[in-house]
Each structure stands twice: as C-alpha cells, then as structure tokens.
Amino acid sequence: MSSKKSSAPSTLGRSFWQRVLFHNMSDTLLAIVLGFLMGALALVIAGYSPLTAYGKLFSVIFGSPRNMSYSFIEFASPYILTGLSVAFSFKTGIFNIGAEGQYVVGSVAALLVGYFIHAPAFIHIPLCIFAAILAGVLWGALVGILKLRFGTNEILCMIMFNWIAYYLSNYIVNLRPVLSAPGKTWSHTIQDTAKITISGWSSLLSNKVHAGIFLALAAALAVYYILYKTTLGFRLKAVGHNINGAKFAGIPTEKATMITLMISGGLASLAGGLQVLGVTYKISQFAGQEGYGFQGITVALIASSHPLGVILAGLFYGAMKFGGTRFDAPSEIVDIIMGCIVFFIAISGLIRANIQRLAERRDKHAANDP
C-alpha cells in the first residue's frame, strides 16, 4: 500500500471522496464490484440469471459451517501461500511466475518424506514441512544461480522450470517404489503420522480441514514482518523499487535477488507440501498444470502485493474457487470474474489519473470563473 500512496503524493487537500478514490483498498473493492458486473454480463450472454447465479454462489460459500470451512480453510490456504510467494517477489522487483513449479516440487518433497520415512507425528510432520520448504528454496535458488551466473532471464527460466517440475513429478510418481500399484496413475498415500488434517475436531467441518491454514497465516505475518520491520526487508524493497539506486546505496543486489527467489520459492512449495499433508495425501499423474501457482499471481495482484492483503485475497479466491464449480452456471464464469478483477486493478492507475485530471480541470474552471 505504501508504494501506491507515494505514487500519488498530491492527495492531501483533496476532498474526502477523492482521497477515498486514491486509496488502494477502495481501488480493489471497486475492481471486485466491476469484475462481478462483467461476470453478470457474461452470465446474461450465456443465458443465466446473474441474480440467481450470484445468490447461489453466495449461499454455496456461506451455506453451512462445512461449506465455509471448505471455502475459507481447505480451498483458501494454498492460495494464501502461493499468493504470498508471488506478492513477496513483486515487492522485491521480481515476478515469480515459477510459483507453479515450486508448488509442485514442494508437494513431491512432502510426499516422499511423508511416505518413505517412519517417525512419530511430532517429528514426522515438521520433517515433511521442512522438506517441502527446502525443495522450493532450492528450486528458487537454481533459478537465482542461472540468473546471476549466466544472466538468464528469470521469467523464461521459471516458466521452463514449471514444466520441469511438472514432468519431474510425473516421473517420480511413476517410479515403482512410489507408484501405488502397477497400472495405477497415482502414488502411495503418506503415512498417517504425516497427515495434518484436523477435521476430527468437529463433525460440522469439511473432511479435510487441516492445520496448514495456521501456517499460511503465520507465513503472511512473517512476510509482513520481514518486509516492513527488518533491514533485510528494507533492502529487498529498495532493490525492488530501483535496483540501480539500491546498488548505489551499497546494497548487495545480487544477494537480494537470490534471497527473494529462495524465500518466494519456499512459500510456494510450502503450499504444495501442506496440500499433500492435509488434503490429497498422494500425488496423481498430472493431466495438466493444476494452476495453484499461477492463481497465486491473481491473488497477489488482488492484494496489491501486501502480505496482509494476501490473506483476504486468498480467502476470497478460495471461496470463489469453491463456489465457482458449484453454482448453477459454468465454472468459467468465476475465471472471467477473476480475470476482470485483475484487469480493473491493473488499469486502476489509469482511471485514477483520469479522475485526477478531470478534477484539476474543474479546479481550473472554478479558479477562472469567479
């Protein structure tokens, strides 16, 4: 939020509504409203009633404690983490489009440790989580090495690393010791000691409520702390704002890039790991990319890359994902809505500039007409 504020320095002295308009949060909310309007348009074109469909969407998401636990816990937690991963990278001047692959390596690491190692739960679970994070950190570091040593473009690199992770996962799942049985297309399930599902707490909740949500929230707070309360965070943001300026100020920018790639890699892979430990327990051969990482980009954009905003955006996204395949309209509508929201957020700067110009012209008129 702070960066946007500084980009519109002349907000002081404006009217209340203008100040509200210049504020980031209201941009986002406005974009969400507009996104839903566009979704309504799409619904009308497709021959559905938007009111009925949105009513249904709302009632599916909030209909019962179980549905809410699906929406805001089971579905939201991976998006919070991948969103966080991308948001963190945005803040520090890198576009982590590799979250998808990092998510995948995290899930593979959690699966392997979760299945092959036998240990009591209080050791096994942290071990799996550690393995998942480590996998993503290393996966991110690989890109960092390629970028810093060989000058490879990190975006291209990460896009390709997504595919490498995708096929690596399929390869590992297909290995004899990992595959559940010959002819099957999914792996063994992890040991019971590695599972972090906590649905047993209440029969009102969905079957796969898992402790990962707490880790996701903790991660968001940790990222907030790192970015805004530590020297490291200041340095990383400085590199993100202006790499030459940061270099001139004596900040080791290469190290900063490396750290960014490693941390955001670890965040995305944690998402993948938790999904295996809490929800799926196994990995199937992919038929296509699952998109948790790519959708993290949407989440980060909705949150304006603010780590605490990511929590809200992730909850919102998770709910929309849960509701989107269950309301009485094609699930693509939700993708249209999300796409439009991102679009409107992206052009909000343009709208703001126009309103500003309009207001200035009116001020000029007011000054000319006594």
Added chain:
Amino acid sequence: MKKLFAALLSAAMLLSLVSCGGDTATSPAPSAPAAESESVSSTFKAAMVTDVGGINDQSYNSMSWAGMQKAHDELGIDVKYYESKTDADYEANMITAIDEGYNLIICVGYLMVDALSEIAPQYPDTKFAIIDAYVDEPNVTGINFASEQCSYLVGVLAAQMSQTGNIGLVMGGTGDAMNLFAFGYYAGALDTNPDIAIQAYNANNYADVAGGKSAALHMYANDADVVYQVAGSTGLGVIEAAKEKGLYAIGVEVDQSYLAPEAVITSALRLIDNAVLQVCQAAMEDTLEGGISMYDLSNNCVGYAETDLLSAEALSAVQDAQAKIISGEIKVPRTNDDFVAKYGAGLYTLDEALNG
C-alpha cells in the same frame, strides 16, 4: 463532465442489461418445475462429478454428461455436473452434491476411488456409481465395461482387413483393466486367422505421441498393416503413423475416424453415455444394485465403429462375431488363465511380450 456522463450512461446501460437479462433468464425457471411435475418422477436427482479432465474433455466426462442429458430428456430427472479441477475437488464435489439432495452420484473415472471409499460409507442413503472402478460398499455400483468384447470385434476386423497377416497392438499401460483390451484383440484376431502374427508394444505412457508414432512405424516396417491402439494420447501417434504410411489403424473409446478418415478403419467403442443412462434409469426405479455391473454388447454399451473402409466381407464377419458373443456362443477371455487355456501360453504374456 462529458466523460463522466458517458461513464454514468454506460454504467446505467450495463445495469439495465443485467436486470433485463435477469428477467429473461428467470422466466424459463417457473416453467421448469411445471414440466417436471408432469413427468413421472420429479424428485429424482442425479449428479455427476468429473475427474480433472473437465467437462469438455471429449472423452469420459463429455460422454458421461451426454448420458446424463439423455437421462434428463428421456426420464425427466434432474441432472447436474460438478467439475473437478484438482484432486482436492473430488471429495468436496461429492459432498456438495449430497448436500444439494442428489440421490445418485456418478463419479467419472477410477481417479475418484479413494475419495469415494471415504465418502460412501458416511452417506449410506445416497447411491453412488463409479466408472471403470469399484468400491466395496453396498451403495456403490461399479460401472465396468466389457472392453474385451469390443476389442474382440476390432480384432476380427483387423484380421479380416490385414493383407499381410501381420497386425499390431500399442498399449498405454498394463494392469487388469488394460489387459482386457489385449485379450479381446488377440482372441478376435486368432479366431479369424489362427496363423496371424501379432506385434505388441507397451508404451507405459498415455501421453507420449512421439513414442506411439515410432512404435507404430516400427510395426509397419515389420510387415504389420493394421495397428490397434489403446493408449490415450500415445495412440494419436499410432494414427499419425498410419496416415503417413497409408496403412490402417484402429481407434479406441470413441469413433476416432475423424482424426484420419483414410487410415482409421474402425474403433473399439465404449458407449459410456448409454451406460450412464441405464444407471440413472435403474437408480430411479430403485433397481440399481451395489457391486460391479457389467455393461457389454448385450445392453449396447460397447461396440465397434463402422466406416467406409471396411470390406463387406469384414463387416459380415464382425456382425457374425457380435451375434455369437451376445448369444454366448463365443466367450471372450477376461483373464490370463482363460486366455492361455484357449489360445496357449506364450502368445500374450504380460511382462515379456508387451515390452518388446
């Protein structure tokens, strides 16, 4: 100011569009319950849960949904599908369908076995059906297809159409379900021409188009002139090879002759839509039983696709074989033991021959 007006106007237009749309779209809704009340059972509701392939996969999911729509048109039941994007959706989708009061839930594909075996015992009053798999619960019906019967028929056609007396088979994997295709194909071909040579290859991969192509080219180079593929996307490579060489290929699941009308002589069909329709009807009439239900030639759920490439002789042979299977005169082997007992060992052995 003008711009602001324009913006306001367009917003108003957008809103009016939305509200108009609301009216037109809701108007059919009241008529729907009326139509339902006329039909015999307005209360029966059937839902299907797609696997990660999605509703438009032009395969299992699309065909199942086509069956559901037929069930809606012919039986007047309520139908709906729930789409799964990732593994995590299976269970959530089943639960949502149960919450919404669906009486029958059809799970498309064996990927959902684990989720279903967790859910089914929790909801004994709901009926479940799963395609190509089985879960041992009283309220679960396994929709299994007699893949060996349709493979037998295309085996007959392959042997009839082959000039060289040499045919091929490309598999995407082994396993009990996959072997049915192989047993049927071998049996059909051998019954038609006991001296036929059959080359078999297991790609062990359903998504390797290039691998499928090179395997088929290899077979064509070794005198084969018809190759049957049971290998998903890997099989697309087989069809590509046939097209390139001007030789024949046989498709699977759906009529694949649209891929290469001059090369695909027939396809082994599994008519999932018919099976889904029959399951819906049985569930509605409360005659659906738990356990494995076999869908085969006798109830028109498997078959072969006719094309112009097939000779009259081949067609009459395959119609003859079809009638004999339905009457029980021909029993197509379903297990390795049955196959070996009838055709001898060493012809099709699971591990060695297929990895050739």
